[in-house]
Amino acid sequence: MHHPRSLSEIVDNGLCLGCGLCQAIAGRDQVAMDWVDPPGRLRPVIRQRLDEASERAILATCPGMRLDGAPDPVRHADTVAVDPAFGPWIRVWKGHARDESIRHMASSGGALTALAIHLLEGGTVDFISHVRADENRPMRSRSHVSRTRDDVLAAAGSRYGPVAPLDRFTELLDEGRPFAVIGKPCDISGVHNYARHDPRVSELVRATLAFSCGTFADLDCSRQMLERVGFPGGAGGEENLSLFRYRGYGYPGPTRAVDGDGRVFDEDVAGGCPPMACDVKQYDCQYFFAPPSCQPLLPMLSFSQR
Numbered sequence: 001m002h003h004p005r006s007l008s009e010i011v012d013n014g015l016c017l018g019c020g021l022c023q024a025i026a027g028r029d030q031v032a033m034d035w036v037d038p039p040g041r042l043r044p045v046i047r048q049r050l051d052e053a054s055e056r057a058i059l060a061t062c063p064g065m066r067l068d069g070a071p072d073p074v075r076h077a078d079t080v081a082v083d084p085a086f087g088p089w090i091r092v093w094k095g096h097a098r099d100e101s102i103r104h105m106a107s108s109g110g111a112l113t114a115l116a117i118h119l120l121e122g123g124t125v126d127f128i129s130h131v132r133a134d135e136n137r138p139m140r141s142r143s144h145v146s147r148t149r150d151d152v153l154a155a156a157g158s159r160y161g162p163v164a165p166l167d168r169f170t171e172l173l174d175e176g177r178p179f180a181v182i183g184k185p186c187d188i189s190g191v192h193n194y195a196r197h198d199p200r201v202s203e204l205v206r207a208t209l210a211f212s213c214g215t216f217a218d219l220d221c222s223r224q225m226l227e228r229v230g231f232p233g234g235a236g237g238e239e240n241l242s243l244f245r246y247r248g249y250g251y252p253g254p255t256r257a258v259d260g261d262g263r264v265f266d267e268d269v270a271g272g273c274p275p276m277a278c279d280v281k282q283y284d285c286q287y288f289f290a291p292p293s294c295q296p297l298l299p300m301l302s303f304s305q306r
């Protein structure tokens with residue numbers, strides 16, 4: 001495989017991680033994230049010939065092309081330690097949200113939700129860019145902008161399926177207001193890659209928060225869960241869902257599907273989230289997770305110096 005020279009080659013060579021940054025860069029009239037289904041994953045579709053500047057920017061910033069955690073002179077002081085596996089690090093803290101309701105509903109202690117609320121309410125940022133369940137199709141997820149505590153709470157919890165957190169990233173920069181981004185390490189890598197291309201990122205993105213990540217699963221994996229728990233319509237029952245939660249509401253919390261009549265279908269996640277235990281999860285991501293590519297991206301949060 002030669003180094004990809006176009007967006008199509010990134011996707012065709014299995015390097016795309018589905019983050020949506022290419023859509024944000026080129027605009028939806030040129031590139032739109034869409035479903036490849038089956039197996040149920042998000043990939044960019046080229047709708048019209050890409051202009052050269054956009055394609056160059058995508059090749060330079062797509063996290064499928066560049067996933068590293070090199071020290072960054074803007075964000076890291078000279079004195080920051082650099083671990084060959086984990087990248088730059090300052091200190092390791094252990095903790096959880098002190099607000100018991102956040103801790104209960106969030107995925108793993110609620111630190112991300114609590115930090116996001118702290119950044120908002122303390123005035124460090126005007127909004128948070130992250131993801132949440134799609135209200136109309138709850139098995140799917142979408143990028144989301146939170147401007148209030150309630151918005152942030154509505155997006156708490158891990159979404160182990162496909163989502164394109166960066167699909168509106170350049171629109172958010174256009175707002176010219178300070179914000180924070182929560183995402184997988186590869187999403188955050190896309191943000192830092194784009195910072196080298198657009199100076200507004202260093203000025204406006206005041207914090208990036210990532211969680212440790214060991215891949216995500218295609219929609220087919222969630223469909224298999226519906227089948228296993230006897231959900232109405234089985235694997236094809238997505239239309240009957242009123243809620244689909246991977247876990248949370250207690251640790252680890254079950255994977256939960258709720259139908260239109262409010263009937264609850266739970267699957268225990270002890271030993272791993274069931275949709276993640278599926279054998280059709282992202283090949284591309286597994287490829288990247290093979291050490292050491294993804295490992296340097298594990299640091300959980302980083303604040304810009306402003």
Ligand SMILES: Cc1cc2nc3c(=O)[nH]c(=O)nc-3n(C[C@H](O)[C@H](O)[C@H](O)COP(=O)(O)OP(=O)(O)OC[C@H]3O[C@@H](n4cnc5c(N)ncnc54)[C@H](O)[C@@H]3O)c2cc1C
Pocket residue numbers: 105106107108109110111112113114130131132155156157158159160161163165182183184187211212213214215216
């Ligand atoms: C796909 C995926 C794989 C993971 N793999 C591992 C693993 O292998 N080992 C491990 O120890 N932990 C893993 N985690 C992390 C773990 O599930 C928790 O997300 C993490 O510990 C943070 O918990 P929290 O309670 O602080 O987050 P919360 O307070 O619940 O907040 C979660 C935040 O993450 C955002 N978010 C949720 N899903 C996604 C997504 N798919 N893409 C981008 N942003 C998202 C939400 O919008 C929310 O802001 C994974 C999480 C995900 C989403």
Ligand code: SF4
Pocket residue numbers: 007010011015016017018019020021022023043044058061062063064065
């Ligand atoms: S920018 Fe994101 S969505 Fe676009 S090709 Fe790269 S990884 Fe895939």
Ligand code: SF4
Pocket residue numbers: 017184185186187213214215216285286288289294
């Ligand atoms: S394992 Fe790495 S490359 Fe795969 S989704 Fe998670 S952060 Fe992205």
